[in-house]
Amino acid sequence: MMEEQRLPRRERERLRQRQEILDTALSLFSEKGYHNVSMQEIATKTEFAMGTLYRFFRSKEELYRELLLDQARKFHKAVSEAIDRGRDEIEKLRNYLEAKIRVFTENVQVVKLYLTVTQEARFHLTAGLDPEIQELYKQFMENLASVFKRGMDKGLFQDVADPMLLALGLENIVNAALLLWLESPEERSSLRDPDSILKILLHGILKR
Amino acid sequence: MMEEQRLPRRERERLRQRQEILDTALSLFSEKGYHNVSMQEIATKTEFAMGTLYRFFRSKEELYRELLLDQARKFHKAVSEAIDRGRDEIEKLRNYLEAKIRVFTENVQVVKLYLTVTQEARFHLTAGLDPEIQELYKQFMENLASVFKRGMDKGLFQDVADPMLLALGLENIVNAALLLWLESPEERSSLRDPDSILKILLHGILKR
DNA sequence: AGAGCTTTTGAACTCTCATTCACAGTTTAG
C-alpha cells in the first residue's frame, strides 16, 4: 500500500483499472466458466471498450492466466505461512486447515476457480496453463507432504501410506467439506471447527 | 448380447456405428476436453462425414451427454452392486474401494472424464448437463453416506462427523490416489491394496 | 492556447466451428 503511493499518478491509475478488470473477470469466470464469458461481456461490465482491455492484456487467455496467478499467489502465501507457523506437525496441520478454510470462506468466488483449476492442473490437460501456478501448487503439496513425512520420522504418525497420498487426501477432504458448505452455507458447521476434520485423519472413525 | 442378435441387421449395424462414434469421441474428449474437439475432428477420425454424425446425434452437446450417461451408468452399476454385496459396513466400504479402483484402472480414459464431470456437477455450473447423471451421482453418494450412518447407529463407527462429509471425504481420497496413480502408473502401489486407504479412514494416522 | 503525445473507442475484420441441405448412392418392398 505504501509502495503504491510512491508510483506516479498515471501508473497508480493504471493498476487500479487493471485490478478492476481482474475483479470483474473473476466474478464472470467463476460464475459461468472461461468459455462462456466473452470479451464483449467483460468490456460491457467494466464499462471499457474492447480495445482497452487489450491494452492491459495481450489476449483473453492472458487475462485469465493473470487472474489465476494472482489468486494462486494469494492462496499459496496464506497457507504456506500458516504451515510454517506451527511448532509441531499436528499444529502445522491444524494451522493449514484453519488458513485454508478462512481464506476460502472469505472469498467464495475463488473457491470455484481454485477447485476447477487444481483439478485441471493435475491432469496436465491445461497445456497452456501458466507453469508458475503448477510450480506453486507443487511446492505447496510437497510442503504439506513433508509435514507428514517428518511426523512419521519422529514416530508421531504411523507409516501407513505415501506422505504425498496423505497430503492429497487431506487436501481433498477439506475440498469436500468446502463443497458441502458451498451447497448450504448456513447449516453445515464442519467448517467452524477445523478439529473435526483433523480428528478423522488422526484417529480414524472406528470405535475402539 | 443375445438381445442384440434379435434386432434386424439394419438396427444392429446402426448401433455398432453409434458405439464406434461414442468410443472415438470418448478418446478425443478425454484427451483434449470438450471445447478443443471439433465435430470435423470426430468425423475424420471415425471416417464418417459430418452430416452422418448428425444422423446419430442431434448436436455436439447431445453426443457428449450420451457419452457421459453411458459411462456414468456403467460406473454406478458396478460400484452400487459392490456396496450392496458387503455384509457389514466395513466390508461394504472395502468392496466399494475395490470396485472403484478396478473399474477405473481398467479404463483410464474415463477417469479424466469422470473426475471433471463430478467436479462440475457439484458446482451446478453445468446448467445443461443431464439431470439423470446428477441423479445417479446423488443416489450413489447417499448410498455411501448411509453406510457410514448405519455404522454409527450400530456403534461400529464413532459419530465424528456428518456421514455425507465422510462419504465425500472417502470419495475424494480415492480420487487423490487415482490421480497419483495416473501420474506414474508403475511406481505407486497404493492401488494394489484398497486396505491401505481404508486403514487411514478407520484407524487414523496417529501412533497410539 | 495548441502542438504533440497517450489513451480510449467500437465498428470492422478474421477465423473457427456447429449445423444444414441438396445431391448421390444404397437398400427395401411391391
Added chain:
DNA sequence: CTAAACTGTGAATGAGAGTTCAAAAGCTCT
C-alpha cells in the same frame, strides 16, 4: 425391376467471438 425410402456426403452457411486499428478524445508541457 423399379419406385420409394433411407443413408451418407461434404461444401456452403451463418453465427459467435477474439483481435485489430484508424479515428476521436483526453492529457501534458511549453
